[in-house]
Amino acid sequence: MSIRSIERGLRVLQEMNLQPYTSIASLHERTRLPKPTLVRILKTLEQAGYVENDPRVGGYQLSALVASLSSGYHKEPMVVEAGRPWAVAVTRKHQWPVSIALLDRDAVVVRFSTVPDSSVSPFHKTVNMRLPLITRGLGLAYLAFAEEEELGLVLRMLQTSDDPENALARNPEKMNRLVAMTRARGYATRATHVEPRNSDTLAVPVFNDSGRVVASLGLTYFRSAFSSHREACDRYAPVLKSASKEITRDLTRLKSSALV
Secondary structure (H helix, E strand, O other): OOOHHHHHHHHHHHHHOOOOOEOHHHHHHHHOOOHHHHHHHHHHHHHHOOEEEEOOOOEEEEOHHHHHHHOOOOOOOHHHHHHHHHHHHHHHHHOOOEEEEEEEOOEEEEEEEOHHHOOOOOOOOOOOOEEEOOOOHHHHHHHOOOOHHHHHHHHHHHHOOOOHHHHHHHOHHHHHHHHHHHHHHOOEEOOOOOOOOOEEEEEEEEEOOOOOEEEEEEEEEEHHHOOOHHHHHHHHHHHHHHHHHHHHHHHHHHHHHHHO
8 A cells, every 4th residue: 555645745856856946836736736735745855855945046946865865776867868879879970979968956967978979079078067058058958948937947046146157147138038039949059259169069958758848969069160150050950859859759768668
């Protein structure tokens, strides 16, 4: 016989793991659990050290202690596992290195890269590289396609940052234009003022089966290899978008297998 309170607590942890911050209203919508029940669960998890309530952004987040729950699990995050073969396939066909990045609070972190498989990589190593969300292709590809509540929470956090690369977050009008433009074209690129200027990164979002962005997929190339920025985007944006869709399909399959 199952213990209902534990099942509910695990459901809340699982849902919180899908986004950097969340609210009781969002958890209620996604779990259908009563709000008073969610308050009790969150308070219990907070007292146990697994959840933090951050008043700066008005939301709840998982604490670092949650990582201890996975200490016996040694595989890559599932989206990285699903994306690895597609990233390798793109590099083998087009030569340029491809990276998969995951959100980490106010930035994305590269969790997988095909730099070792590329003979024309602008970088020697990118795994574990931490990249800003607004000025880098991999970061903006995640941020711009986040659901509205998640986007708002992350932007409020960036507004309190003293990092100059997050300054645009304090200008809502310009930030909204950047998000709208990125969504309209379906991909993101590195800001032109960011070093190194001899290369660029074109990146797209990776979604799960419910349509929530869970990672970004990016290809980095030397600008001198193309006559224009538009030429590179026209050539590789469709390639990355296609790979992203295949990763979503494989991620769904992996999740279904894990539940069996």
